[in-house]
Amino acid sequence: xxxxxxxxxxxxxxxxxxxxxxxxxxxxxxxxxxxxxxxxxxxxxxxxxxxxxxxxxxxxxxxxxxxxxx
Numbered sequence: 004x005x006x007x008x009x010x011x012x013x014x015x016x017x018x019x020x021x022x023x024x025x026x027x028x029x030x031x032x033x034x035x036x037x038x039x040x041x042x043x044x045x046x047x048x049x050x051x052x053x054x055x056x057x058x059x060x061x062x063x064x065x066x067x068x069x070x071x072x073x
Contacts, residue, residue, distance in 0.1 A: 005064050006030060012067040021070050025049045029056045030065060046073065 006027065008016075016026060029047035037044040043065075045056045053073040059066045 006067065007064050008067045009069075012069055015070050019071060021049075021054060021072075025054055026056055026067065026070055029054050030058065030067075042068070 015021075016023065025047075029045045029049070033045040033047050035046040037046070041059070043058045043060055045058065047054055051072075055071055055073050056067060057069045059068060
């Protein structure tokens, strides 16, 4: 499944000093997944804190909407 990033997500990743690999790891191997209002929230301990990645899933893509520290 292909991971695509919105401009907003890329801006937040840069602004919040999150490494792209941390985002990919949270999506592929989350410690917790929450589905709410049609969106998926993937949480993962990243060593510096817990990262949450908000995504939309389609048949072929995962679209990253936002990324933030918990």
